[in-house]
Amino acid sequence: MDYRFLIARRYLASPKRVSLISTITGISMAGVGLGVAALLVVLSVMNGFFDFVRDMLVSFDPHVRIVSTSERGFAHADSLRDVALSLPHVEHAAPYVEGKALLVHEGLAEVNKVVIVRGVEAATLSGVSRVVERTRLGTFDLGRHDGRPGIVVGQRLAQRLGLAVAEAGRPAGEVGLLSAPAIERLFTRVFSGPQLPRFEVRGLYELEAVYDENHVFIALDEARRLFRMGDRVSGLELRLDDLDRAGAVKAQLEARLDPERFTVLTWYDLQRSLYDVMLLEKWGASLIMALIVIVAAFSIVGSLTMVVIEKRRDVGALQAMGVSRRNIRRIFLLEGLFIGVIGTGAGLALALVLLVLQQQFGLVRLPGAGSFLIEAYPVAIRALDVVLIGLVSVALCVVASLYPARRAAAIEPARAVQLDG
Numbered sequence: 439m440d441y442r443f444l445i446a447r448r449y450l451a452s453p454k455r456v457s458l459i460s461t462i463t464g465i466s467m468a469g470v471g472l473g474v475a476a477l478l479v480v481l482s483v484m485n486g487f488f489d490f491v492r493d494m495l496v497s498f499d500p501h502v503r504i505v506s507t508s509e510r511g512f513a514h515a516d517s518l519r520d521v522a523l524s525l526p527h528v529e530h531a532a533p534y535v536e537g538k539a540l541l542v543h544e545g546l547a548e549v550n551k552v553v554i555v556r557g558v559e560a561a562t563l564s565g566v567s568r569v570v571e572r573t574r575l576g577t578f579d580l581g582r583h584d585g586r587p588g589i590v591v592g593q594r595l596a597q598r599l600g601l602a603v604a605e606a607g608r609p610a611g612e613v614g615l616l617s618a619p620a621i622e623r624l625f626t627r628v629f630s631g632p633q634l635p636r637f638e639v640r641g642l643y644e645l646e647a648v649y650d651e652n653h654v655f656i657a658l659d660e661a662r663r664l665f666r667m668g669d670r671v672s673g674l675e676l677r678l679d680d681l682d683r684a685g686a687v688k689a690q691l692e693a694r695l696d697p698e699r700f701t702v703l704t705w706y707d708l709q710r711s712l713y714d715v716m717l718l719e720k721w722g723a724s725l726i727m728a729l730i731v732i733v734a735a736f737s738i739v740g741s742l743t744m745v746v747i748e749k750r751r752d753v754g755a756l757q758a759m760g761v762s763r764r765n766i767r768r769i770f771l772l773e774g775l776f777i778g779v780i781g782t783g784a785g786l787a788l789a790l791v792l793l794v795l796q797q798q799f800g801l802v803r804l805p806g807a808g809s810f811l812i813e814a815y816p817v818a819i820r821a822l823d824v825v826l827i828g829l830v831s832v833a834l835c836v837v838a839s840l841y842p843a844r845r846a847a848a849i850e851p852a853r854a855v856q857l858d859g
Contacts, residue, residue, distance in 0.1 A: 446772035463741045467781040469734030474785030477727040484720035486816030497568040500675035511670035530565025530677040535661035542614040557661020566677040576603030576641035580657040589637035592650025611639040735834035742842035754851040763847040774839020778832035
């Protein structure tokens with residue numbers, strides 16, 4: 439075994455006695471380990487929250503959305519759908535019509551509300567959105583029955599307006615939708631106001647408040663008539679076999695489609711402001727935790743400097759025996775490396791054990807979890823985070839040992855012997 443390795447290991451921890459210097463070195467090592475553990479735990483919890491929010495939003499939002507740049511939409515949606523489905527990783531594609539309308543409920547006129555109306559094909563929507571499976575009451579039925587089209591609204595909006603689906607002995611609630619063109623005609627045609635389309639409430643879905651209170655679903659053809667779209671649609675929504683492939687699919691679509699007619703958005707683009715804030719919080723918290731690792735790593739400067747002072751006679755003897763200054767420097771760099779590897783390894787092991795326990799048993803609960811969607815802090819362990827934290831931590835420890843190593847290499851053999859004599 440290399441003599442430099444043996445000397446560095448012996449200087450790190452002598453098997454015969456525990457000195458003050460070895461105790462200080464152990465404290466430095468423990469500081470590195472705790473800092474690494476804290477950093478990995480914080481990163482993994484932030485990753486868990488990010489994944490939770492992303493999965494929650496993607497249950498409504500598509501993985502990729504193709505939007506018309508024109509307010510009037512685009513025709514020949516089937517051709518664009520075929521192009522999208524021909525791309526790798528694209529499993530489903532569904533056209534939609536979207537616009538804002540005034541939802542009118544005669545029973546509670548004082549709470550009429552502007553909502554986002556989405557015209558969809560129920561048969562294809564289930565492939566790109568979980569709204570169909572999250573319909574808790576009634577069914578996701580948008581077809582015409584007895585001449586009356588169906589509508590599906592969020593549970594929170596239904597509670598606010600007093601709407602309900604048909605049950606034994608009780609008819610379904612009815613609402614009207616007044617689009618912007620219809621409202622314009624209402625004010626410009628005094629004697630013949632617009633005919634208000636009536637819809638029968640067939641189902642109530644439950645997602646998140648941001649959607650439940652603002653989004654309603656009607657059939658694609660009904661939305662075309664409501665917004666006077668003809669045979670055009672507002673866009674196309676895609677579901678992929680792998681969420682992480684959204685960026686690649688977007689690039690392929692942008693290469694094939696006319697940028698003046700179409701805009702391609704990924705799930706990240708659809709909620710960019712929210713995701714950007716979450717990432718900023720993640721890296722901000724991680725930076726604060728990283729300061730612990732930095733402080734612990736540079737405390738090694740003091741402990742190794744004390745080792746150099748204590749072992750200066752040994753260093754002088756080694757140099758007198760022919761060991762070069764370069765190898766003396768390497769001995770103390772190896773000692774810094776040992777401290778980094780042991781401390782970082784222990785910290786990573788501790789963090790991984792805690793994170794796995796949190797994943798399996800939810801040891802740390804969220805305050806007020808009864809009103810939240812999850813009961814315990816979510817955790818997502820990223821292999822890249824583990825590797826990067828480990829490498830950076832060890833590198834910091836080696837960097838911190840540069841000064842003591844340089845000081846040890848500068849010791850004069852004769853001077854070292856005289857001092858100890």
